[in-house]
Amino acid sequence: MHPMSQLEQLRRQMAEELTQIPQYRALKSMERFIAELSAIYETPAEGGEADDGEDSNRKIAQAIESHLRGEAGPTIVKNAAYLPVHRVA
Numbered sequence: 001m002h003p004m005s006q007l008e009q010l011r012r013q014m015a016e017e018l019t020q021i022p023q024y025r026a027l028k029s030m031e032r033f034i035a036e037l038s039a040i041y042e043t044p045a046e047g048g049e050a051d052d053g054e055d056s057n058r059k060i061a062q063a064i065e066s067h068l069r070g071e072a073g074p075t076i077v078k079n080a081a082y083l084p085v086h087r088v089a
Helices: 004-019 022-045 049-069
Strands: none
Touching: 004 022
16 A cells, blocks of 8 residues: 555645546536525525515415416516527528
């Protein structure tokens, strides 16, 4: 087996090679971004959680009732991302 110094050097070398891969760097930046957003949006939600829960339960109940009656609710349309294959010549 390798001595500890060689294993440490091998670990550093592998970490250096890994950070050169664009997909790995993109993944790590996405993880940092998600962690920052979670830190921003999770903290204020703790204070008013009871009111939001009752309000969301009421909205869900209304949506279910209107669906059962056959009423059309609000239509959600998502904008499709532009893809070059959608271009017309």
